[in-house]
Amino acid sequence: MFDSLSENLQSAFKSIRGKGKLTEANMRDGLKLVETSLLEADVSISVVEQFMGRVTEAALGKRVLLSLKPSEELIRIVYDQLVAILGPVDNTIPLQRGQVKTIMLCGLQGAGKTTTCGKLAQLIKESKFKPYLIAADLQRPAAIEQLHVLGRQLGVGVFSKEGASDPVAVCQEGIAAAKAAGADVVILDTAGRLAIDEELMGQLKSIDRSVKPDQVLLVVDGMTGQDAVNSAGAFNAALELDGVIMTKLDGDARGGALLSVKAVTQVPIKFLGTGEHLDALEPFRPEGMASRILQMGDILEVAREAHRLVDEDERKAMEERMKKGQFGLTEFRDMMQKLRKPGLMQKMMGLMPGMGEMSKALQSADSDKEMRRIAGIIDSMTPTERDNPKIIDNQRRMRIAAGCGATAPMVNELLKQFDQIAGFMKMMSSGGAREKMAALQQMQGMMSNNPMNPMQGMSLKQSTGKRLTPKERERLQKERDKAVRKAKRKN
Amino acid sequence: MVFWRKKKDESVSSGEDKSAASKVANERSASTAAGDPLAQQTLPGETKIASSHSEKDIKPETDQAESATPEDGGSWFKKLRSALHKTNQILQTDIRDLWKSEGRLVDDDFLRELFVILVRTDMGQPTATRIRDRIGREFRGRKVTKEEVLESARSEILASMQNRSVELQFATSGPTVILVVGVNGAGKTTSIAKLAYRLRKEGRTVILGAGDTFRAAAVEQLKIWSQRIGCEIVSGEMGSDPGSVAFKAVQRAREENFDVCIIDTAGRLQTQVNLMQQLEKIRKIAAKQIDGAPHEVLLVLDATAGQNAISQARGFSDVAGCTGIILAKLDGSAKGGVVVPIMTEFSLPVKLVGLGEKLPDMAPFDPEAFTRALLSFDN
Numbered sequence: 084m085f086d087s088l089s090e091n092l093q094s095a096f097k098s099i100r101g102k103g104k105l106t107e108a109n110m111r112d113g114l115k116l117v118e119t120s121l122l123e124a125d126v127s128i129s130v131v132e133q134f135m136g137r138v139t140e141a142a143l144g145k146r147v148l149l150s151l152k153p154s155e156e157l158i159r160i161v162y163d164q165l166v167a168i169l170g171p172v173d174n175t176i177p178l179q180r181g182q183v184k185t186i187m188l189c190g191l192q193g194a195g196k197t198t199t200c201g202k203l204a205q206l207i208k209e210s211k212f213k214p215y216l217i218a219a220d221l222q223r224p225a226a227i228e229q230l231h232v233l234g235r236q237l238g239v240g241v242f243s244k245e246g247a248s249d250p251v252a253v254c255q256e257g258i259a260a261a262k263a264a265g266a267d268v269v270i271l272d273t274a275g276r277l278a279i280d281e282e283l284m285g286q287l288k289s290i291d292r293s294v295k296p297d298q299v300l301l302v303v304d305g306m307t308g309q310d311a312v313n314s315a316g317a318f319n320a321a322l323e324l325d326g327v328i329m330t331k332l333d334g335d336a337r338g339g340a341l342l343s344v345k346a347v348t349q350v351p352i353k354f355l356g357t358g359e360h361l362d363a364l365e366p367f368r369p370e371g372m373a374s375r376i377l378q379m380g381d382i383l384e385v386a387r388e389a390h391r392l393v394d395e396d397e398r399k400a401m402e403e404r405m406k407k408g409q410f411g412l413t414e415f416r417d418m419m420q421k422l423r424k425p426g427l428m429q430k431m432m433g434l435m436p437g438m439g440e441m442s443k444a445l446q447s448a449d450s451d452k453e454m455r456r457i458a459g460i461i462d463s464m465t466p467t468e469r470d471n472p473k474i475i476d477n478q479r480r481m482r483i484a485a486g487c488g489a490t491a492p493m494v495n496e497l498l499k500q501f502d503q504i505a506g507f508m509k510m511m512s513s514g515g516a517r518e519k520m521a522a523l524q525q526m527q528g529m530m531s532n533n534p535m536n537p538m539q540g541m542s543l544k545q546s547t548g549k550r551l552t553p554k555e556r557e558r559l560q561k562e563r564d565k566a567v568r569k570a571k572r573k574n
Numbered sequence: 575m576v577f578w579r580k581k582k583d584e585s586v587s588s589g590e591d592k593s594a595a596s597k598v599a600n601e602r603s604a605s606t607a608a609g610d611p612l613a614q615q616t617l618p619g620e621t622k623i624a625s626s627h628s629e630k631d632i633k634p635e636t637d638q639a640e641s642a643t644p645e646d647g648g649s650w651f652k653k654l655r656s657a658l659h660k661t662n663q664i665l666q667t668d669i670r671d672l673w674k675s676e677g678r679l680v681d682d683d684f685l686r687e688l689f690v691i692l693v694r695t696d697m698g699q700p701t702a703t704r705i706r707d708r709i710g711r712e713f714r715g716r717k718v719t720k721e722e723v724l725e726s727a728r729s730e731i732l733a734s735m736q737n738r739s740v741e742l743q744f745a746t747s748g749p750t751v752i753l754v755v756g757v758n759g760a761g762k763t764t765s766i767a768k769l770a771y772r773l774r775k776e777g778r779t780v781i782l783g784a785g786d787t788f789r790a791a792a793v794e795q796l797k798i799w800s801q802r803i804g805c806e807i808v809s810g811e812m813g814s815d816p817g818s819v820a821f822k823a824v825q826r827a828r829e830e831n832f833d834v835c836i837i838d839t840a841g842r843l844q845t846q847v848n849l850m851q852q853l854e855k856i857r858k859i860a861a862k863q864i865d866g867a868p869h870e871v872l873l874v875l876d877a878t879a880g881q882n883a884i885s886q887a888r889g890f891s892d893v894a895g896c897t898g899i900i901l902a903k904l905d906g907s908a909k910g911g912v913v914v915p916i917m918t919e920f921s922l923p924v925k926l927v928g929l930g931e932k933l934p935d936m937a938p939f940d941p942e943a944f945t946r947a948l949l950s951f952d953n
Contacts, residue, residue, distance in 0.1 A: 122699040125880030128690050192903065192931070193759030193876060197790075222931065225795035232790030232812075277906040304759060308696040308880025310908035317907075331758060334843035336882035359758070359788075550788050550840075550849070552813040 105145045105156060113157050114139060124339030124376045127312040130346040138164050162373050168342065169369035173326070173351035176203070176268070177297040178212050183262050185269045185294060189287055189322065190302035191314055192275030195330035197226060199302050199356060200272045201233035202364035206354075207268050208237065215266035217257035218243035219250040219290065222274035230272055236556075237361065240264050250274070250286060254294045271296065278317030291322050298325040300353060303344055305331040311340035312347050319348040330356035332375075333363065339376050359550070410505045412469040416461040459487040460497050472498055677717040685710050688723070695911030695948050697731075698881050701918075705730050724949055731945050734918040740925045740939045743869050743897070749827040750834045751860045751867035753820075755853060755894050756874035757886055758841030761902035763792060765874050765928055766838050767799035768936035769900070774803055778833035783823025784809035785816040785856065788840040796838055803933065806832070816840065820856045824863045837868070844889025853894040871896045872925065877903045877910035887916045901939070902928035909948050 114135060121131045142160045177184035186203065188196045197220065204214040216234055218241060220226035227243045234241035242257035254271055261269045273290065276283035291299060299322050301315060318324060327348065329341050332355050345352060352367040461469060463486030468475055475483070475498065477491075484491045551559070678684060685706050692702035705727050712726060744750045752769070756762045763786065770780045782800050784807055786792035793809045800807040808823040810816075820837050827835035839856065842849040860867040873896040875883050890896050901910050904927045913924050924939040 119699055122693060123881055125882070128693045132690075191878060191906070193761055195759055223795070224798035225791040228794045229789070229791035236790075277903075279907050304876070304878065306757070306876070306879045306882040306886075308878060308883075308908065308912060309694050310696070310878045310906070313907040314878070331843070334757070334845045334882070335885050336880075340880065554813075 105142045107139070107143065110139070110142060110157065117157070117161055120377065121339060121342075124337035125306075125308045125311075125343075126339035126376070127309050127343035127346075129312065130343045133346065134164065134168070134342070137168075158377070162377060165342070165373035165376060166369040169345055169352065169367075169372055171351065172367060172369065174353055174366040176207065176353070178207065178210065178268060180212075180267065183258065183266060183269060185258065185271065185296040185298075187271040187273065187290065187294070187296040187299045188302055188328075189273050189299065189318060190275060191277065191304070192223075194275065194302045194304045195356060196220070196275060196302045197229050197233070197272050198359075199328055199330060199354075199364070200230065200270050201237060201361050202356060203270055203354075204233070204237050204239045205361045206364055208239065212267040213265065214239050214268045214270060215257075215261040215264060216241045217254055217261070217269060217271050219253050219257070219271050220274040221247060221250055221253070222276075226272070226274070233361070240266065251290050251293050254290055258294065278314040284317065284321045288321050299323060300326045300328055301344070301348070301350075302328050302330060303340060305329050305338045305340070305356075306334070306336040307340035309343075311343040315344040315347045319350075324348050324350045326351050326353040328352075328354045328356065328364075329367075332356060333358045337376055338372065341372060342376065412461050412464065412472055412501060413466075415501055416458050416469075456487075456489065456493075457497060460484075460489050460494055463487040472501065677719050679717050680710070680713040680715065680723075688727075691949075692727070692911075695909040696880055697911035697914045697948075698884070701734075701911075701915050727949060728945050731914055731948065732941060734914060735923075735941045735945075740898070740923050740941075742925060744834075745864070745866060745869050748864060749824070749832050749867075750869045751824055751827070751864055752834060752836045752870045752872060753839065753853075753856065753860065753868040753894065754836060754872050754874060754900075755839050755890050755896070756841060757843055757876075758789075760841065760874040760876045760879075761900075761928060762786070762841065762874045763795050763799070763838060764931065765872075765900045765902050765926075765936070766796065766836050767803065768928060768933055769872075769926065770800070770805050770834075770836055771803050771933040772936055773834050774805060779831075780805040780834045780836065781823060781827050781830075781832040782807040783819050783835060783837040785819045785823075785838045786840040787812055787814050787816050787819060792838075792840065799933075816852065817855050817859050821859050821863070824860050824867065828863055844886050850889065850893040853890075857894060870898060870925075872898050872900050873922070874900045874902050875910075875913065875916075877901055877928075878906060878908040879912060881912065883912040884916055884919070887920050887922055891920055891922060896922055898923055898925035900924075900926045900928060900936075905929045905935070910944075911948055914948075 117138065118131055118135055121134065122128065126134070138161055141164060142157060145156060145160065176186060188200060188203075190196050200216055204216060207214040216230055216239060218227040218230040220230075231241050231243065233239075240261070242253075242260045244253050244256065247253045250273065257271075258269055271290070271294070273287060274283070276287065278284065301318050301324050303311065303315065307314075315327075327341070327344055327350060329338060329344075329352065332338055341352060352369075352372075355365045355367055355372070357363045357365055460483060463483050464472075464475075464479075468479060468483070475494075480491045480494050483489075484494050688709065689702055689706045692705055693699060708730055709723055709726055713723065742752075754762050754766050754769075766782065770782060773780050780803075782796060782805060784793040784796045786796070787810055790812070793812065797807055797809065806826070808819060808826055810819040810822070816839060823835050823837055826832070837856065837860070839853065840849075842853075844850065857868060857871070871894050873887060873890045873894075875886065879886070887896070887899070899913060899916070899922055901913055901924050904910050910927075916922055917924065924941075924944075926936055927939050927944075929935045929937060
């Protein structure tokens, strides 16, 4: 429905290509497009107005480098400003051995507080601390039960009190229980409330006063619209917020509300929720979010996601190779096999600019099957072919296809896709902001040529939402644990 | 009426405010006296649950229970307006601020300010632009009063809402199947409880299908509601196939001749292809047992949602064939203006609105009242 911003900008600037400076006159149409794009991304209009002021100021009089189109120059400025506003980054959560730290989550109904509690607990567990959950949502039916289920899934203690009516008392008793249980971090799950409900906001304040949490985090739904300024403003006024977590960013919402929330609260954005599974909580990076708001792909996100799954040494080696532009089919396959986790693959594919095409193909197919097929094709190549796919001629292609039960066009398809990614990886890893912009630009061009892509180029990260039964989840957990043990033994 | 003046002049309005308040109070006590058998009936499972609420928590329940009875015609507008009154206190600017005294010249500044106000309702940039341009064409260079401009904007919005029927469609004979879909956290389960409560009050028998077998404790949540409402519920194990729950629910509705069968589904994002296909399956399961089922597929939209709601409406309509919208959480400071482009683009009518957390907090959608509230227009 909406063309991506950069494409629009390109057409708006067609007339002034390579013509010296950016002036108010020649930027007018371009700025209009930027504004529209931000509004479509649900950035609050008052914030958009402030932001446009900043952009105009930063852009005025900027010389357009000969190598850069004016549209690119303007996008770069917009992007830089977005990154600047969304930062600085502070992903810390209070963790200290021997002390019980407290984190309180608050937000509107349905923002995803309880799920985020579980995700935070998982994250804390991963950093080898002991989390403890307190069910202070006495409002919604079965909210307590929901937290207990999460606690059981994670193997984390949950405090709740049958028939309690005062969340303040529940929190206090819960913290005492957490201390007794030897927990390091206590997470308070409060009830969702309307920002304009003074009574409930008062209740939240009294929890804040009596418990004195080390951090108060506001959970915001990624699909929120213009109202974000009001609700975030009200929460910020009632409580001293220490951070923001934005949820539900695994869909196609562009999450512009984050900009509004940041502008209103001025507190750091800590994490982004990007899926239904308990490990789908990513540390916030302004670059990624800026790309998303402007509808550009984000390669760094992919790398980060991969880092969680690949161990340190492998990661370093991989980074090295990527830096040198040595991203061969072997690496490609290794990466894929590491990521045999439901939902993750499509997410990664969707994230990778240039892979949008493939991610679409995967969406309709069973991703696991598709991945096995890709791995199969790569496996049936010789090491030389994997390092240098250019040597694959017709004869080799036939052999590879026969070796894995695929067809020659399938091999071709894979090689074509890989070619795009490898080229892109090289550009992205070769430093400078300008190269990166150029790479993104190229990516956009490449994809927007494809009439099949409804997003006109940028597919945002998405999952098809494979949901596991508890049994399957258990089995996968076992497999992961086994892999970890194996890796440990090796060392 | 009340909140127009309150902002302009606190002292002038206070008198009228009080009288309005006492009127509401009277209405409330009247409806309490009249009694609401369903709301007051204490069900076996309820005592335990109710005791988990503080007194504070219970108080608003009774308040809202009374003020939003469906019989009370304009009540949802009243409620909405009181919510919006709070909104206006937060927003600080609203459409009235465009007029300092009598009339204003329609110029670029004016149009820009109008645009900002329109965008704030979440109606989206294209709709806001359209309305602004129309007002620009009609009134440019003239001095206008707020009524003129608002009337024009209002009629534009109303026309785009097509004023179509917002009544729920029921099967001519046999059970009516209602499928409820939406993204995570939109308010599906709560909306289902409220809908079931409404239908029960209308004297229909209701059976719920707890089809959200994914989210932790979603089934328990619906069970608690069903106990409070006093209706039957069919549920499966957590992690089981929602299709089988839907099958059992529809089957029971058919065999035991319930009037309405409402099927809950797990929240899903419209981009999750596999999960969306699951909805198609649930549809088919219902259709196989009862001709023409599901008779209603209601999409629950969060009023705080922004432009992504358009994508939601498209995604869910394509797969699940939505027949209407429940606009939930309209009691907050968000105005839910995004339904304006949705109604225009997909001709998907809003049928019900959610105005609070309690069972009676649901009302049929009234396009005129909604439009008035959207532009803070009072008569």
